[in-house]
Structures are given as C-alpha cells and as structure tokens.
C-alpha cells in the first residue's frame with residue numbers, strides 16, 4: 001500500500017497531523033505510520049477493497065529530512081486523513097487511530113506528534129468550553145485583571161475543617177479561586193462531600209466579608225460514575241466550578257462529563273501530561289493536548305508558567321496560549337505547525353501554576369498577558385506570616401502590575417508583599 005503522495009494538496013475537510021519521526025528510511029517509516037494509524041497493517045490483506053483504499057487512505061504530503069542523531073535519520077512529516085476515516089464525535093476513538101499503535105512500532109525509533117489541524121466539520125461536533133474567558137470573568141465579576149488562585153497546601157493531609165479554614169484565609173486575603181490539589185480526592189481525613197459543603201460555607205462567609213465574588217474548585221477526579229456523583233454533590237452545594245485531572249481521567253471521561261451539561265465551569269489540571277509531552281523522542285506535545293481539551297470543552301487549563309517550577313519554555317507556553325485563547329491561529333513552524341481556525345468555539349482561560357510566588361507575577365503577565373489565572377500554592381501558604389498574608393502579597397503583586405508599578409514600590413504600601421519579596425529572592 002502506498003500512502004506517500006507528495007503532490008497532494010490537503011483538503012479543507014482533512015484532519016492534518018504533523019510529527020517528528022526517526023528511523024533508517026524516512027519514506028518507508030512515514031508510509032507505515034500512515035497505514036497503521038488508519039487502514040493498513042504490516043502486510044497486504046486480501047480483505048482490502050479498492051473503494052476502501054480510495055475513500056479512506058491517508059496522504060503523506062510532506063516529508064522533510066531535518067537531521068540525524070548519528071544513527072538514525074530524523075524527519076518532519078505531515079499526513080492528511082480524510083474525515084470519512086473517523087467517527088468524529090468520539091475523541092478516544094479518533095486518537096486510537098491517529099495517536100495510537102504508531103508509537104509502539106519497532107521501526108519507529110522516534111515519533112512525536114507536534115500538532116493536529118482540526119477541520120470545521122470536526123470542530124462543529126464538539127461542545128467546546130461553555131464559559132471560556134468571558135464567561136469566567138462574568139461569573140466572577142472581574143473585568144480586566146488576571147485572576148488569582150490558590151491550591152490548598154499541604155497537597156493532602158489537612159482535615160476537612162482545616163482545609164476550609166485555609167481556603168477562607170486565602171479568600172479573605174484576596175484570592176478569587178481556591179482549588180484542591182490534584183491528588184486530593186476523598187481521602188479518609190478529608191472526605192469529598194463534607195469538604196465541599198464546609199469549604200463553600202467559608203466561601204459564602206468570605207464573599208460577605210469582602211464584597212467580592214469567590215469560588216471553590218473541588219476536584220471530582222474519580223472513576224466516572226463516582227465523578228458524576230461528586231459533581232451532583234457540588235451542584236447541590238452550589239459550586240460554580242468543578243476541577244478534573246483531565247489526563248489521568250481520560251479523554252472519554254472529559255468528553256462525557258462536558259456532554260452531561262451540568263453547567264459548571266470546568267477547571268482542567270494536567271497532572272501526568274509530561275509522561276506524554278516531555279520527551280523529545282516519543283509522545284505528543286502539550287500544544288496538541290491543549291487543542292484536544294479545548295474541543296472537549298474545559299474552561300480553564302494549566303499551560304505552564306515559564307518562570308515557575310514546571311518545564312515549558314516561553315515560546316512554547318505562548319503558542320499553547322494562542323491555541324486555546326484565539327479564534328484564528330497562525331502557524332510558526334516551531335510549535336504551531338498548522339493554521340488553526342476555531343470557528344467561534346469558546347476560548348479556554350490559561351492557568352499559570354507551579355512554583356509561583358509574588359516576585360514572578362510581573363513576568364507571567366508580561367509573557368501571557370492579563371487573561372491568565374495565576375495560581376500559587378507554596379507561594380501563598382509558605383509566606384512567613386501565613387496564608388492570609390501570602391494571599392495579600394500575591395494580590396498586591398497583581399495590583400502592582402495593573403497600576404504599572406514596580407513590585408518594590410508597591411511593597412512600600414503593602415507590608416505582606418515586602419515580606420514576601422524578602423523571603424523569596
């Protein structure tokens with residue numbers, strides 16, 4: 001079977017895939033990848049019919065040798081899949097093809113998916129985010145500034161009352177959003193149901209005292225039926241949000257949950273993404289995952305901080321931001337390999353989280369702009385004077401940026417910020 005067709009011009013309706021591959025013979029490898037990800041297998045089969053081949057065959061329309069590692073050739077290839085190949089509204093099913101068996105093929109000494117281009121017919125069959133940036137801002141009544149979030153720390157261990165108290169302190173100090181950590185679910189010492197009611201009681205109290213909107217993002221990550229039960233609890237307790245660890249929960253769970261139409265703002269934590277995204281040899285880029293999560297319909301997604309504790313360099317994190325925020329995205333051939341139009345699908349609010357503290361706030365806003373949710377766990381609860389002071393310091397750092405003031409100048413007005421800057425050099 002031959003899928004190499006370097007004269008092919010992709011159709012508007014094709015789903016495009018771009019990847020880096022490594023092997024002895026790039027053309028042969030590209031051909032095998034195209035087949036295995038669609039209609040082919042290792043040998044010719046007697047059951048193949050010419051009409052199947054004609055209608056469903058992918059076209060490898062670009063193969064560029066870009067180097068070698070001393071042993072194998074490295075190439076960048078692009079494949080166009082006809083939409084007819086897919087059950088469009090079935091993300092796990094789609095990925096089982098275009099991002100499935102191919103990673104395990106012996107002949108592939110490297111294979112990393114860099115980007116997909118989704119056509120309009122494909123995008124039209126997905127929910128996309130219900131709220132997006134505008135909807136979240138409207139809910140919280142925060143017009144322009146970056147939103148401030150915190151993760152209750154320690155990650156796990158606090159008892160329910162202690163958890164709710166820490167959340168309260170953070171809200172009163174100036175935090176907008178309090179979230180559970182990715183590995184806090186419903187442990188014996190802090191059961192989900194109890195936590196949601198108690199923490200939301202504290203939210204109401206903090207709202208009353210501050211006159212600001214506050215929200216809690218309870219982590220409903222669990223086996224799917226239990227996830228739904230927890231969402232019902234969150235609904236009953238009048239939470240605007242739920243949080244899901246989207247990678248470990250799986251594409252099926254995320255797609256199904258969005259299609260339940262609970263009406264929650266969905267906060268997506270990406271724990272475990274790096275197992276797929278970090279290696280330069282094998283896997284799939286965070287940018288590609290982010291595009292998938294936009295389609296599936298999360299409202300907020302962790303994309304990196306550049307300056308914090310998690311990897312992800314500036315141009316990459318910005319490219320991810322572009323893909324989840326804008327309606328039309330240009331290719332840059334560095335991180336974004338396709339033009340992508342989203343045809344009005346809602347945006348996703350980018351979340352910068354991981355190793356953040358007040359000193360890093362101006363840089364994060366400089367890199368990502370004001371449409372960003374800045375979250376600090378250690379950078380709030382690690383403040384020498386505790387959570388409330390830590391929250392004040394972070395909020396003051398955001399205010400400083402909005403006022404166009406250097407942090408040091410703002411620190412003369414806000415003692416908590418001064419102490420934070422002395423503590424985290």
Ligand SMILES: O=C(O)[C@H](O)COP(=O)(O)O
Pocket residue numbers: 151153181182269309353354355356375376377378379
């Ligand atoms: O869930 C997260 O985003 C991280 O736990 C952030 O925690 P940190 O601010 O303490 O790094």
Ligand SMILES: [Mg+2]
Pocket residue numbers: 151181182
């Ligand atoms: Mg965390």
